[in-house]
Amino acid sequence: MDKHEIFMRKALEEARLAEEEGEIPVGAVVVCKGRVIARAHNQTERLNDVTAHAEMLAITSATSLLGGKYLNDCTLYVTLEPCVMCGGALAWAQLGELVYGAADPHRGYARLSPSVLHPKTNVVTGVLENECGELVKNFFAKKR
Amino acid sequence: MDKHEIFMRKALEEARLAEEEGEIPVGAVVVCKGRVIARAHNQTERLNDVTAHAEMLAITSATSLLGGKYLNDCTLYVTLEPCVMCGGALAWAQLGELVYGAADPHRGYARLSPSVLHPKTNVVTGVLENECGELVKNFFAKKR
Numbered sequence: 116m117d118k119h120e121i122f123m124r125k126a127l128e129e130a131r132l133a134e135e136e137g138e139i140p141v142g143a144v145v146v147c148k149g150r151v152i153a154r155a156h157n158q159t160e161r162l163n164d165v166t167a168h169a170e171m172l173a174i175t176s177a178t179s180l181l182g183g184k185y186l187n188d189c190t191l192y193v194t195l196e197p198c199v200m201c202g203g204a205l206a207w208a209q210l211g212e213l214v215y216g217a218a219d220p221h222r223g224y225a226r227l228s229p230s231v232l233h234p235k236t237n238v239v240t241g242v243l244e245n246e247c248g249e250l251v252k253n254f255f256a257k258k259r
Numbered sequence: 260m261d262k263h264e265i266f267m268r269k270a271l272e273e274a275r276l277a278e279e280e281g282e283i284p285v286g287a288v289v290v291c292k293g294r295v296i297a298r299a300h301n302q303t304e305r306l307n308d309v310t311a312h313a314e315m316l317a318i319t320s321a322t323s324l325l326g327g328k329y330l331n332d333c334t335l336y337v338t339l340e341p342c343v344m345c346g347g348a349l350a351w352a353q354l355g356e357l358v359y360g361a362a363d364p365h366r367g368y369a370r371l372s373p374s375v376l377h378p379k380t381n382v383v384t385g386v387l388e389n390e391c392g393e394l395v396k397n398f399f400a401k402k403r
Contacts, residue, residue, distance in 0.1 A: 159328065163322060163323065163326070163327070163328055164318075164319050164322055164323070164328065165318065165322070165328050165329075165348060165351035165352050166310075166315055166318060166319055166348050166351070171310055174308075174309065174310060175308050175310055178307060178308055178309070179307065179308070182307070183307070184303065184307055184308065184309050185309075198347055198351075199343060199344075199346065199347030199350070199371075199375050200343075200344050200345075200346075200347030200348045200350075200351060201344075201347070202343065202344075202347070203342055203343030203344030203345070203346070203347055204309060204310050204344045206343070206344075207309035207310070207342075207344060208309050226373065227343075227371050227372070227373070227375070228371070228372050229370065229371070231343050231371070
């Protein structure tokens with residue numbers, strides 16, 4: 116398994132925790148120098164807060180641990196393409212690298228122009244795409 | 260003074276609190292049925308958190324008070340045009356009305372296409388524009 120897959124599996128573990136809690140199953144981890152320094156999953160229902168996406172919670176947790184506001188040397192792994200809010204937050208954090216699993220053509224940041232992310236953020240897409248996408252699809256299928 | 264000016268003055272009070280704390284002076288209030296239900300100012304430095312913009316804190320505070328995730332019946336007043344992150348958050352909150360003071364051509368959400376906000380959000384711009392803008396301009400002038 117390559118490095119990206121190993122860490123995306125950690126993000127998937129978080130997404131499954133979200134699912135167990137009745138949340139839209141999206142998970143994220145922040146990796147710095149080969150180590151997971153933050154992990155989070157979507158908690159919008161539990162916290163009754165639309166801003167409590169996995170990425171937002173992971174950013175806050177990671178910067179709190181690092182003691183700085185920026186994540187230049189970090190990679191954020193997230194199972195679903197970040198939304199506009201999270202993309203904007205990742206830009207403010209000057210994220211070094213973003214790796215996501217499934218694309219989100221309706222709500223994702225990549226639809227937007229000009230680009231939402233920080234110009235220096237490296238982006239890798241499609242890591243464990245099917246597994247990440249199926250989780251969300253099945254969640255909504257069960258809701259119907 | 261019209262209604263929008265009255266509430267924008269409350270947002271300006273919050274922006275001045277931010278300034279006193281050494282934060283970029285942006286303030287916000289959420290109004291529901293003629294009553295201020297949340298007020299917040301930028302706290303990115305104090306909380307060491309790029310996501311702690313006035314609007315984000317105001318959304319979390321307002322929805323916590325209302326006990327629901329949505330702000331359809333609310334107006335958010337903010338002294339500066341929201342950034343992409345905050346615009347995305349306001350969309351998730353299905354905000355009824357956004358009123359802002361000064362435009363932010365470099366960082367504001369309005370540059371983005373397609374539109375970042377919820378399609379039903381009514382937008383009013385330029386309320387006490389000069390006063391709101393001067394606060395931010397003076398803050399950065401002093402920093403140089």
